[in-house]
Amino acid sequence: PLPIVAIVGQPNVGKSTLFNRIINERVAIVEDRPGVTRDRNYARASWMGHQFSIIDTGGITWEDSTIDEEIRAQAEIAIEEADVIVMLCDASQQVTSLDERIARLLYRADKPVLLAVNKADNPEQRNDIYDFYSLGLGDPIPVSGAHGTGIGDLLDEVVKNF
Ligand code: GDP
Numbered sequence: 001p002l003p004i005v006a007i008v009g010q011p012n013v014g015k016s017t018l019f020n021r022i023i024n025e026r027v028a029i030v031e032d033r034p035g036v037t038r039d040r041n042y043a044r045a046s047w048m049g050h051q052f053s054i055i056d057t058g059g060i061t062w063e064d065s066t067i068d069e070e071i072r073a074q075a076e077i078a079i080e081e082a083d084v085i086v087m088l089c090d091a092s093q094q095v096t097s098l099d100e101r102i103a104r105l106l107y108r109a110d111k112p113v114l115l116a117v118n119k120a121d122n123p124e125q126r127n128d129i130y131d132f133y134s135l136g137l138g139d140p141i142p143v144s145g146a147h148g149t150g151i152g153d154l155l156d157e158v159v160k161n162f
């Protein structure tokens with residue numbers, strides 16, 4: 001079985017954009033597995049000769065509505081399944097309390113976690129990510145799913161954990 005990489009984070013940080021970017025550039029087949037809700041999308045990807053499965057999750061929230069509960073449950077399943085977790089944050093927002101709650105969820109997972117900070121679209125934004133050290137998940141890696149920058153650096157770190 002291929003190693004599994006899950007992308008998690010609060011809604012709107014750009015998880016699906018990053019997922020599509022990784023797939024478009026490196027992937028043979030995108031498959032919707034039967035029986036999996038659309039809140040967890042799987043695809044096969046590769047980087048530097050390493051094959052892996054990648055999971056895009058619905059954003060994690062702690063609202064009480066049934067839909068948010070379901071999305072969180074899907075994200076928790078993804079975290080359980082994953083061999084490596086990419087936590088994605090938003091450089092345009094700095095650290096939110098939701099980021100902090102998700103980070104605490106990830107400490108408990110006891111799995112390798114990489115912290116990526118998306119929407120770092122220009123050099124100024126790439127240099128302004130130091131706040132994210134406070135999440136206690138190591139060095140923040142600046143990426144831009146929209147522009148396709150930083151993704152190779154992120155994937156280099158991901159495949160080191162296989
Ligand atoms: P998700 O909810 O985490 O899956 O986020 P989406 O991938 O749906 O993106 C949410 C919004 O952020 C969309 O409007 C995207 O166009 C925008 N977005 C995603 N990645 C980037 C990025 O790298 N830079 C900027 N500026 N916007 C982005």
Ligand code: MG
Pocket residue numbers: 015016017057058059
């Ligand atoms: Mg999404």
